[in-house]
Amino acid sequence: MLFHSVEFFLLFSGTFIGYWLIPQHRLRMLWLLGASFGFYGSWNPWLLFVIVFSAAFDFLIAQRIEASASPKTRRSLLILSICVSLSILGFFKYTNFLLDSAVSTFNLFGFDYRHPAFRIVLPLGISFYTFETISYVVDVYHRRLRAERNFSDYALFIMFFPHLISGPIIRPRQFLVQVRRTKRFDWLRLEAGARLFLLGLVKKAVIADHMAGIADPVFAAPSIYASEAVWIALFCYTAQIYCDFSGYTDMAIGAAHAFGFKLPVNFNMPYASASISEFWHRWHISLSTWLRDYLYIPLGGNRYGALTTYRNLIVTMGLAGLWHGAGWTFFLLGLYHGVLLVLHRMLPTPPWFAHARFKPLKILITFLCVSLGFVFFRSQSIVDVGIIFQRLFVATEGQSLSRPDIIVAATAWSAILIAHLAASFVNMTRAWHRLPAPAMATGIAVVFLLVQLLMPQGGAFFVYFQF
Amino acid sequence: MHLRRDKKIARRTLVLSALIIFLGEILAGFLIDRAPLEIRFPDVPRIIGLARQRGPSPDIVFFGGSRFGNLVNTKAVEQELAKATSNGSPFVLNAAVPAGDSVTFDFVAAKLLEAGVRPSMAVIEVSPETVSRRNFLLPYHLARQFTWADAVKSLPDVFYSGRVPRLLSTRLVTVYFFRREFRQWAFEASGLQFLICCPVDKIKRLRTQSDADTNSAERLVKGAKATRSRLRKFQIGGISARALERLLERYKALGITTILLGVSISSPARTEYVSKIDAAFLAYMQKLRDIHGVFFVDYRDRVPDELFQTAYYTTPQGSLYASRLVAREVLAPLWRNRSAGNGSFSSKIDITPLSDVEGYLYSQKGGGSMEYKKPEIR
Numbered sequence: 001m002l003f004h005s006v007e008f009f010l011l012f013s014g015t016f017i018g019y020w021l022i023p024q025h026r027l028r029m030l031w032l033l034g035a036s037f038g039f040y041g042s043w044n045p046w047l048l049f050v051i052v053f054s055a056a057f058d059f060l061i062a063q064r065i066e067a068s069a070s071p072k073t074r075r076s077l078l079i080l081s082i083c084v085s086l087s088i089l090g091f092f093k094y095t096n097f098l099l100d101s102a103v104s105t106f107n108l109f110g111f112d113y114r115h116p117a118f119r120i121v122l123p124l125g126i127s128f129y130t131f132e133t134i135s136y137v138v139d140v141y142h143r144r145l146r147a148e149r150n151f152s153d154y155a156l157f158i159m160f161f162p163h164l165i166s167g168p169i170i171r172p173r174q175f176l177v178q179v180r181r182t183k184r185f186d187w188l189r190l191e192a193g194a195r196l197f198l199l200g201l202v203k204k205a206v207i208a209d210h211m212a213g214i215a216d217p218v219f220a221a222p223s224i225y226a227s228e229a230v231w232i233a234l235f236c237y238t239a240q241i242y243c244d245f246s247g248y249t250d251m252a253i254g255a256a257h258a259f260g261f262k263l264p265v266n267f268n269m270p271y272a273s274a275s276i277s278e279f280w281h282r283w284h285i286s287l288s289t290w291l292r293d294y295l296y297i298p299l300g301g302n303r304y305g306a307l308t309t310y311r312n313l314i315v316t317m318g319l320a321g322l323w324h325g326a327g328w329t330f331f332l333l334g335l336y337h338g339v340l341l342v343l344h345r346m347l348p349t350p351p352w353f354a355h356a357r358f359k360p361l362k363i364l365i366t367f368l369c370v371s372l373g374f375v376f377f378r379s380q381s382i383v384d385v386g387i388i389f390q391r392l393f394v395a396t397e398g399q400s401l402s403r404p405d406i407i408v409a410a411t412a413w414s415a416i417l418i419a420h421l422a423a424s425f426v427n428m429t430r431a432w433h434r435l436p437a438p439a440m441a442t443g444i445a446v447v448f449l450l451v452q453l454l455m456p457q458g459g460a461f462f463v464y465f466q467f
Numbered sequence: 468m469h470l471r472r473d474k475k476i477a478r479r480t481l482v483l484s485a486l487i488i489f490l491g492e493i494l495a496g497f498l499i500d501r502a503p504l505e506i507r508f509p510d511v512p513r514i515i516g517l518a519r520q521r522g523p524s525p526d527i528v529f530f531g532g533s534r535f536g537n538l539v540n541t542k543a544v545e546q547e548l549a550k551a552t553s554n555g556s557p558f559v560l561n562a563a564v565p566a567g568d569s570v571t572f573d574f575v576a577a578k579l580l581e582a583g584v585r586p587s588m589a590v591i592e593v594s595p596e597t598v599s600r601r602n603f604l605l606p607y608h609l610a611r612q613f614t615w616a617d618a619v620k621s622l623p624d625v626f627y628s629g630r631v632p633r634l635l636s637t638r639l640v641t642v643y644f645f646r647r648e649f650r651q652w653a654f655e656a657s658g659l660q661f662l663i664c665c666p667v668d669k670i671k672r673l674r675t676q677s678d679a680d681t682n683s684a685e686r687l688v689k690g691a692k693a694t695r696s697r698l699r700k701f702q703i704g705g706i707s708a709r710a711l712e713r714l715l716e717r718y719k720a721l722g723i724t725t726i727l728l729g730v731s732i733s734s735p736a737r738t739e740y741v742s743k744i745d746a747a748f749l750a751y752m753q754k755l756r757d758i759h760g761v762f763f764v765d766y767r768d769r770v771p772d773e774l775f776q777t778a779y780y781t782t783p784q785g786s787l788y789a790s791r792l793v794a795r796e797v798l799a800p801l802w803r804n805r806s807a808g809n810g811s812f813s814s815k816i817d818i819t820p821l822s823d824v825e826g827y828l829y830s831q832k833g834g835g836s837m838e839y840k841k842p843e844i845r
Contacts, residue, residue: 006632006636006640186474187474187475187477187478187481188473188474188477190477190481191477191478191480191481194481194484437476437479437480437483438483440476440480440484441479441480441481441482441483441484441486441487442483442484442487444480444481444484445483445484445485445487445488445491446487448484448488449488449491449492449495449642452640452642452643452646453642453643453646453649453650454646454650455643455646457646457647
């Protein structure tokens with residue numbers, strides 16, 4: 001059930017109407033939880049057992065941790081909880097990857113070993129909700145949060161359907177407070193939510209899906225394409241992944257507003273970053289802050305000297321890469337970003353380069369580095385990574401992209417650039433609010449109708465659904 | 468997020484935008500009703516073009532859906548008729564469209580007549596599915612040809628066929644539903660046709676290529692299961708029957724000889740034509756014969772299973788075989804009679820055994836049943 005589908009529209013509308021018609025707060029939350037069950041169950045009802053088990057286990061463990069006075073017991077329970085959560089994630093996401101890697105290693109040393117192929121269905125959103133349950137137990141362990149007593153509230157924190165599949169990764173402290181707070185219908189909030197949802201829809205259904213149509217064939221068979229086609233496809237994918245993921249997040253935040261919930265911002269014009277460090281402050285913010293708080297800092301952060309800091313950066317980003325997907329290409333993606341972050345810390349910036357006039361150049365360099373990183377993200381194998389890099393840096397002849405493809409790519413990038421520039425210089429929300437109601441209404445309606453018109457036939461899945 | 472203070476403005480904005488969107492969708496519905504056929508139903512102008520290729524009008528037109536589209540080999544029919552009659556080869560047109568039933572045939576026939584295409588003879592595909600009140604092809608009709616007026620008129624059948632969501636999609640989410648058509652229309656009107664190719668369509672094509680790998684025997688049985696669902700709540704009537712009767716009436720008035728041909732399907736699919744359904748269907752055919760003076764020939768079981776690639780679609784050999792069979796057994800006697808100035812049609816058709824139809828032999832046994840033999844591979 002994609003956000004830009006009629007099924008989601010019906011589920012959302014029904015949930016929204018029922019939610020605000022129910023007078024009691026507790027019943028409303030249960031209604032919302034029921035809708036979330038329906039939403040998740042629509043993909044595969046059996047996977048509800050996995051998410052409910054994961055949530056229930058950590059819910060109970062957190063209570064035991066809070067109740068225990070012995071540091072040793074508390075620590076053991078924390079380790080148990082993290083191990084169980086990661087084991088579930090590992091089983092569903094990494095079993096085949098680990099077995100394949102083991103087989104490859106055996107074969108490398110001359111052993112003819114094979115393993116049966118396991119057809120494991122990856123539960124949607126497992127990477128996201130696993131991180132949320134871990135952060136909850138860790139927060140309770142550190143006494144930053146009281147253990148939740150109401151299971152339905154806790155289940156809603158994990159399963160709240162707007163953010164369930166692809167985040168943002170919400171912190172229990174941010175969300176559980178909101179679950180307890182009685183909600184009041186607010187037209188302002190609804191209007192803000194509708195605008196955000198529409199913005200997300202534009203990004204996903206208009207830009208990302210069209211970009212996918214250009215990038216996918218090239219990444220499927222990079223060896224037949226010419227260098228310039230591969231460059232264009234790479235930039236199309238750079239646009240696609242941003243619009244796809246940030247579009248989903250915008251829709252999630254917008255949908256949450258309709259129920260009176262506020263989800264954290266996940267993207268802040270990442271392609272306007274002037275350094276790789278800044279990029280990670282603007283891209284998938286909920287993941288990067290989670291990694292910082294629950295992995296990088298516990299590893300020692302930057303407190304133990306330069307070498308330890310570099311190691312921590314590499315380890316954190318390597319694991320972040322693996323979090324994205326079970327494959328060596330994802331691990332390489334993490335290492336690539338880890339190395340970039342280390343280089344950013346290591347290499348001194350000349351004072352003259354700090355001048356504002358060099359900012360566009362810095363943005364361009366960062367953008368190119370990030371785009372090249374997406375080669376690891378998008379390629380289907382390490383062999384393909386090699387082919388694509390070879391095509392990118394050694395002029396090679398081959399199939400070109402069609403004229404409509406190039407026009408569509410240029411139009412989409414122009415739109416992204418204009419949006420980034422406009423948002424850098426103008427407070428869009430304030431400018432929007434200066435308009436009279438009929439103008440705003442016409443704007444929303446026209447954009448909505450145009451989105452419908454420009455949506456490609458057979459829109460693609462959200463890229464992050466596979467994680 | 469910075470929220471404005473004036474709640475009234477927010478409410479007015481949302482209500483007004485919802486109203487504009489609703490009106491926009493309704494207007495888009497009226498607009499798409501006026502779209503050229505090239506945009507909304509491109510098969511029809513294609514057929515009109517084919518009809519005009521070799522003269523003012525074809526002599527014989529086959530009206531059908533994808534089954535006829537697959538089954539009828541016009542060249543084979545023409546060759547057979549040329550052999551069987553002495554007065555040259557008639558021009559045969561296959562006016563079949565994918566996902567077509569009586570509603571579509573009526574529409575296509577009307578458009579052909581509007582374009583001045585008036586055949587001497589028409590062969591119309593019939594089967595219990597094409598005259599069932601529960602019209603399983605309604606989603607296509609709603610998308611390709613129904614206007615606001617048609618949608619309103621067909622409301623009871625839409626409810627009966629369980630296609631209310633589709634009706635609502637086509638009429639209330641019109642911009643989204645017809646986005647490809649609107650885009651094409653706009654691009655063509657503005658001279659930007661080169662932008663019509665949609666990138667995602669290409670992926671779709673790539674994805675569907677793998678479907679061809681499915682085992683053909685599996686497809687035969689799998690496809691047959693679809694017949695059961697299509698014949699659920701079987702009842703003759705509704706828009707399908709009305710459209711067929713309208714078409715027959717129109718052709719009768721114009722003096723066009725019309726043959727209703729029970730289309731050949733594989734035996735797994737035929738098993739779903741249970742006796743109750745079959746009896747109702749045959750009775751209805753009898754009624755049409757009596758009222759409209761048309762011919763009905765039942766070829767539902769005349770093509771052996773090995774000549775089918777799916778439950779409904781024949782192989783190229785099967786198509787050649789069936790086309791020759793129909794041409795020789797049905798069309799040739801009629802065409803001879805017609806050429807001789809006698810429009811009548813004997814119900815006792817003279818079947819001449821075919822000696823070799825693309826490697827398939829059959830010999831006529833007593834009682835008219837056929838025995839098929841596979842040739843030796845040399």
